[in-house]
Amino acid sequence: MKLKLATKVEVKTSPGKGLGVFAIEPILEGEVIEECHLITLPIKMGENSGLLNDYRFLWPQRGDHKEHVIPLGYGCIYNHNDNNNATWKDHPRNKTFQFIAVRDIEPGEEICTCYGNEQYWEERNYINKI
Secondary structure, three states: OOOOOOOOOEEEEEEEEEEEEEEEEEOOOOEEEEEEEEOOOOOOOOOOOOOHHHEEEEOOOOOOOOOEEEEOOOOOOOOOOOOOOOOEEEEOOOOEEEEEEOOOOOOOOOOEEEEOOHHHHHHOOOOOHO
């Protein structure tokens, strides 16, 4: 299995957010930015995953979520923005996520996904931070 590596991005400081992922070359709408292998967390759905709670994703992304997973690569470094320029989806054949541009992204621009609606933030006690 050969995955798409993140070759058009770099990680650097994102003001007010810690680290972030930034484009170093133009990325076109619909382009796969990166494919990330997933590591399954050894917890059952509904259990608190402690420190990893802020970095875990649900697998599969849609429908009946069966596992908590952590994406490798830059998967846990993409920051949130309600006006996101990227998204992620389950890879059609592999247990991976594909991070995909939802619009053209210019060099120097931070690549952000949308983590979720208000419920996401409420569950993490961040509702006053967004």
